[in-house]
Amino acid sequence: xxxxxxxxxxxxxxxxxxxxxxxxxxxxxxxxxxxxxxxxxxxxxxxxxxxxxxxxxxxxxxxxxxxxxxxxxxxxxxxxxxxxxxxxxxxxxxxxxxxxxxxxxxxxxxxxxxxxxxxxxxxxxxxxxxxxxxxxxxxxxxxxxxxxxxxxxxxxxxxxxxxxxxxxxxxxxxxxxxxxxxxxxxxxxxxxxxxxxxxxxxxxxxxxxxxxxxxxxxxxxxxxxxxxxxxxxxxxxxxxxxxxxxxxxxxxxxxxxxxxxxxxxxxxxxxxxx
Numbered sequence: 001x002x003x004x005x006x007x008x009x010x011x012x013x014x015x016x017x018x019x020x021x022x023x024x025x026x027x028x029x030x031x032x033x034x035x036x037x038x039x040x041x042x043x044x045x046x047x048x049x050x051x052x053x054x055x056x057x058x059x060x061x062x063x064x065x066x067x068x069x070x071x072x073x074x075x076x077x078x079x080x081x082x083x084x085x086x087x088x089x090x091x092x093x094x095x096x097x098x099x100x101x102x103x104x105x106x107x108x109x110x111x112x113x114x115x116x117x118x119x120x121x122x123x124x125x126x127x128x129x130x131x132x133x134x135x136x137x138x139x140x141x142x143x144x145x146x147x148x149x150x151x152x153x154x155x156x157x158x159x160x161x162x163x164x165x166x167x168x169x170x171x172x173x174x175x176x177x178x179x180x181x182x183x184x185x186x187x188x189x190x191x192x193x194x195x196x197x198x199x200x201x202x203x204x205x206x207x208x209x210x211x212x213x214x215x216x217x218x219x220x221x222x223x224x225x226x227x228x229x230x231x232x233x234x235x236x237x238x239x240x241x242x243x244x245x246x247x248x249x250x251x252x253x254x255x256x257x258x259x260x261x262x263x264x265x266x267x268x269x270x271x272x273x274x
Contacts, residue, residue: 022268023165027057033227033257039097040106040186041176041209042235042246047092055259059269081117085134086110091142099245103193106186107142111151127160138182149181151208169216180205187243198244206239217259228256 032052039045076082089109094100115134122128132155140146155174162168184203194200215229231253240246 023059025059025265025267025269027055027261027264029055029223029259029261029263031055031257031259033255035229035253035255037253037255038233038248038251039092040100040245041233042186042238042243042248042251043097043099044247045097045099047096049090079119082114083117084112084114086112087136099198099247102195103189105142107140107146109148110139110141110145111136112139113137113150126163127158130157130159131155132157138185140185147181148185149179149183151179151182152177166219167217170214172211172213174211174213176208176211178205178208183208183240187240187245189244201240201243201245203240203243207237208240209233209235209238223261225259225261226257227259228254230254 030052032050034048034050036046036048039047087110089111091108092106094103094105100106113134113136115132117133118131120129120131133152134155135150135152137150138148140148153174153176155172157170157172160169180203183205186203186208187201188203189198189201191200211231211233213229213231215227217225217227219225233251233253234249235241235246235251236249238246
């Protein structure tokens with residue numbers, strides 16, 4: 001996702017590796033945390049968000065709602081997995097961002113599409129290297145539903161987990177590419193919104209950013225898990241570096257939080273794998 005609410009994804013339990021115990025079919029509880037992120041990719045202003053929300057994790061054979069998102073897993077083998085999923089990004093008010101003042105707000109974004117995951121290596125019984133290839137349509141939910149383009153984010157991820165499931169660490173390197181629609185959504189300036197310091201600009205499709213991320217969680221108690229993430233985005237090679245709305249060469253995001261599990265299933269997940 002472009003402006004992902006990363007807290008819920010990091011909060012869920014680590015993906016099961018070779019020696020890790022089976023996970024329950026479902027879990028329900030509450031998670032809360034705080035994150036600081038750029039108001040939008042390339043913004044010079046940051047937004048601080050604090051959330052406390054109920055959560056539900058479900059690990060069925062086809063239907064899934066877990067740390068990878070919400071959707072349907074259609075193919076699952078030892079080496080490859082193919083699913084269709086949803087993801088969500090929170091809105092940003094233009095009045096809170098000087099570079100966008102007077103322009104339309106950035107609404108809640110719902111992303112939907114297929115994703116192919118390929119296991120490249122298992123350096124140890126408790127670690128895994130995987131290539132993920134998600135292609136997503138981006139829908140804005142503001143005054144109705146509006147198609148705002150599509151993104152493709154090839155991602156190389158490394159996961160290391162404790163065999164007993166007490167902790168896990170993920171690190172990933174990815175590139176986010178967007179078509180003209182989503183790039184124009186973030187970086188285009190129509191003539192009616194142009195000012196002396198913000199000239200009109202028509203965005204083009206291409207690279208939006210490259211990203212390096214680190215995240216993890218630690219089990220404090222059977223029902224309590226702490227989590228954190230740190231992310232670095234680089235825009236120096238972006239296709240729309242000339243946009244007056246792309247103000248930075250790089251940006252960072254960070255967040256911390258806690259998850260409390262209220263109830264869990266006695267039945268294990270379909271395959272013990274998240």
